[in-house]
Amino acid sequence: MTQTLERQAGGLYIQTSNQQQIAFPLKHTEVQAQVAGNISRVEVTQSFENPFTTTLEAVYIFPLPDEAAVDDMLIRIGDRTIQGSIKKRQEAQQIYEQAKQQGRTAGLLEQERDNIFTQSLANIKPGEQIDVIIRYTESLKFTAGNYEFVFPMVVGPRYIPGTTIEDNTQGGGSAAAPMLQNQDTDLVPDASRLNAPILPAGTRSRHDINVTVEIDAGVEIQDISSPSHQIQIAYEGQRVKVKLAGGDTIPNKDLILRYQVAGKSTQATLLTQNDERGGHFAVYLIPAIQYRPEQLVPKDMVFLIDTSGSQSGAPLMQCQELMRRFINGLNPDDTFSIIDFSDTTQQLSPVPLPNTQQNRALAINYINQLNAGGGTEMLRGIRAVLNFPVTDPGRLRSIVLLTDGYIGNENQILAEVQRHLKPGTRLYSFGAGSSVNRFLLNRIAELGRGMARVIRYDEPTDQVVEKFFRQINNPVLANINLQWEGDGASPVMYPSIPPDLFAEQPLVLFGRKPDSRAGKLHITGIAAGGTRYQHTFQLDFTATGNPAIAQLWGRSRIKDLMNQMVIGETKLGVEAVTDTALTYQLLSQYTAFVAVSDDVRVNPSEASVSVQVPVEMPEGISYEGIFGSAVAPMISTPSTAPEFLQRRRRPESMAQSAPAPISPPVPMAEMPPMAKPSFDVMDLFKVEKKKAKKESNYPIPGGGNFGTTDAELEELAEKLSEIAPVYRPQIVSISGLDQQMLSLLTQHLQSIQFSTIFTGNLVFELQISKGRVRQVVLDEQLSSLKEHEVIEKIRRSLLTWRIPRIFTTTVILTIQMQQV
Incomplete structure (x- = not known):
């Protein structure tokens, strides 16, 4: 049987006239999106096909929008449809494994990050096609008159820091490349579930994608465009249908679709929904804040730029162009500095510099000499920028992060920002690339009370920078307060603490009123010059309304709860997320969808092949920057077989996976x-001495520093070892x-x-x-x-x-x- 499987592996490559194609199980992805006003409802169909002569399990790591409320999953086998059900994640995994061992076809959908998901599909017969259908709801982004629909298509390779965790089930193994290791670490204990195999340069799978977006805004739609894809547009009255052009179907970049609507109907929108769980609502408010240029407040701008290997080539060039425009766009009274990070952290100056012609020239020269290489040690950069000296407390400190966000330890970064960002500081994030980590960019800006912006590596930068300065220069709507007027308890709303508003940026609130009783929601704040701002919404839950609103409230609650656990998982937090996800039938890090066929479809005693579906390198990302050479290995979980194949022989019994008995507490x-x-105090001091040489002269008890001679250090260590x-x-x-x-x-x-x-x-x-x-x-x-x-x-x-x-x-x- 093993020899047969080895020959199968050699047959995966099919030579074509143009380039080498690889026949893997994921054949096609079809995306159908319906957009009504501020809400999109999206159906994603993944078609898997078994190209082998033995039973197959396919495992596919893929992205979805980071704020998508995933609430449905099913598998389709021929004319049969098997509805998936939401379970606690461990329970769903056990159901899936048991079904796989029994010879039943099963699908398992899990969430690794808010924007990274794993689809497992077991017991696909040779030559058989099975479709997996996923559905989600999302609230569209709206900024400065533009709606934006985004569908991500590939997970960019994540840099994994930390100490490797040895895994008994993998039989050892080492990291395949310094930039993209695929083993779990103490900082990223699920690293092996984040990085899909990357196709080598010059090859591609036969996997393609088609996207259709139907937009019904209720008013005329204008200026539809896509900076990422070639699109076809068809108008049907006030409805518009957008499809990918035939020559742009490789899933290696985010689809970005932007459009405007006629009139002022987007200035304030209220949507409601009512069922046995209570009354739910969504509020979209865009205050018309007037300002005068002389009201600009002097800023202290600190730019933090990612120069790791994944930024090599076009992404770094785009970041450099953004930086040059940022420097030249500063107000006369502003100050600035630049910090860059990869394996190490460097800076333009130890203190903020005045915005003079000489200092701008110094900064431009520094920017022009930046090179990309090494790992994405973002934590060092974040710590450096959060601790950067403040020389004028009267200035508003603004931090601008430029990165693709290709890391696996997102929570460690978010926790650092959450715990150490000073109250008066704002943190903005810019992602430059075709498939950036929007989850990290969005969350870091939310925690930093700033805003996130994604720009492709080939987009013009002038309008982006101009809009950025227009927004941060303008006075914001601050001290936002929400007050409920009406019977019953006040609604539970997210975000729980409304952020400050920038000009042209909407306030989006999701609320739930368990008793569904009507009332008024008053929104107040302080605008430019101390002007009081107020807007009132009348809420009535008598109609059933839009069912998507309840799902979006559930997703917002989960997001808020997860933000509270970036420092570490807690029992109450995990339980609250799990309960919310189960109540609203939502995918989360603690729940999963599982679907199982009723009948046994393959012989459970036969061996099977497990294939981790490889993905395209994101467009514009350098193979050399990630892997150190032009030929990328297909990174997968370590095994003795070819890296993309894991042979799995079903056990004769399930005894080895049975839960161990819970023993009583041991006193x-x-x-x-x-x-x-x-x-050994001496060993400890030697370690600290090496650390101190990298950082600074670090004082120790009794005076002195780590510039002390070894003899003095040894004497001190001898004394301290006794006490x-x-x-x-x-x-x-x-x-x-x-x-x-x-x-x-x-x-x-x-x-x-x-x-x-x-x-x-x-x-x-x-x-x-x-x-x-x-x-x-x-x-x-x-x-x-x-x-x-x-x-x-x-x-x-x-x-x-x-x-x-x-x-x-x-x-x-x-x-x-x-x-x-």
Whole structure:
């Protein structure tokens, strides 16, 4: 059987007259979008076909819009349709695996990030085609009179930082390329689920895509254009149908469709919906704020530019052009500086520079000499810009980030911004490229109380920069307050704290009133010159309304809850997201759609082939920048087979995947003894000395710095070794592990040490499966220790614990800090 599969692998490549094509299972994607006013309803059909002579499982990593409310999934086999159902993610995974082992055809749709999804389709017969249909609702972007519909087509390769987690199920393996490793790390524990195999240069799969967008705005539609694709436009009265032109069907870039509508109907829109879950509403408000140029406030602009390998070529050139225009577009009284990052972080100047002709020339020269290369160590850049000196507190500090966002540790970046961005600072994000990480760009701007803008690498920059300055120079509508007038409880609205508004940017609110009772929503704020602004909406939930509004409220609530957990998952947060997703039938990181055929369709005792569908390199991205050479390896999960194929022989029984029994809590007195480890203060100081040379002269207790000689350092270390206490986490109680596993976990925790005692306890819930700790959730109600740095260090360590046995269980772990 194995020899047959090896010969199958050699038959994947089909030579064509033009270029090498690869016959993989994803054959075609069809997108049908219906746009009515501010809302789009989109149906995505993925057609999979088995080109082999053996049973196939296809796994496909693909993008959707980061704010899409995905609420339906089904699979179609011939004339049969199997409706998917929403389940808790672990439950859906178990249902899928069981169906696969039984020989049933099954589909599993999971969310890895807000904009990255995985579609798994098991037991496709040889020569058979199966369609997977996904449906979602999205609220359209609207800025400065333009509506924008975006459909992403490919996930750009993500840079994965952190310490590699060894996985028992993969048999080791190493990163395939320094820029694009595909192994899980303590910072990105799901890295292997983010990066799809990349097709080598000069080849492409037969996968193509077609998109049809029908727009009914209720009024005349004007100026339809696409900066990304060639399109065909057909007018039918006030309705417009837009399709991709025949020669532009390779799925390697975001589809961007922009249009305007006649009249002023977009100035204020109210949509409602009512069902057994309550009354839901969406408010779109675009205040007409007047301003005078003399009201401009002097700004302190700090530009943070990504110069990592993925920016190589056209993206970096576009960022450089944007930067030159930014510098030349500053107001006379503004100050500025530039920081760039990749593996290292550099800066134009240690302090903000006045906007003089000489300083502008210095900046332009600095920009022109930037080169792309290395990893996307964005955290270093973010920390550098957040800590950049402020020399004039009276200026409004504005940070402008320019990046493609190709990283896997988004939450680490968002947490840094959330915790350390100063109240008076604004953070704006610009994405330059054909398939940028809009999830990161949008969220970082929201947390930074700024705005996000995506520009293709081949779009003109002058209008983009002009509009940016027009928006940030204009006074905003600040101190926005929402007040409910009417019977019953006030509605629950998202975003929970309305952001400041920039000129030409709408306020979009989603609300839910559980009792569906009518009332008025008053929106007030302070406009330019201290002018009071007020607008009132009358809400009535007597009609059923638009069903999409409820889904969008559910999606907004999930987004708000996930924003609260960028620092780390918490038990209440995970439960709230899960409950909301199940109530509104939405895909989330804790729920998944699963669909299973009733009948057994293949012989469960036969071997099968699992194929991870390769994807195109995003248009405009350099192979050399990502892989270091023109020929890209097809990165996949490590295995002994060709990288894009994983052979899977079904087990004779399912005993190995059965959940381990939950053991009662083990009291502290019964814990295995922990040997007191040696503590080499000299080693610690050597590490700190190396770190200090990179950063600064770092003061230590008793005076001195790390410029001290080795002899002096050794003497100091000898003294401190006698008095410096060491604290490590000690297990107080645990359930879900036997004594042998408990002993191994205790030994693993010895690697964590602190020089300061932190009082209190931490309670974690660990999800273990397939030889790995897959999830570490803090029980914030039962935990009394609140220091984020301690929690994060322990969480990351628990994720790297290598478990010698393959089993599935839930572990409840309570630990405290103790001196050893």
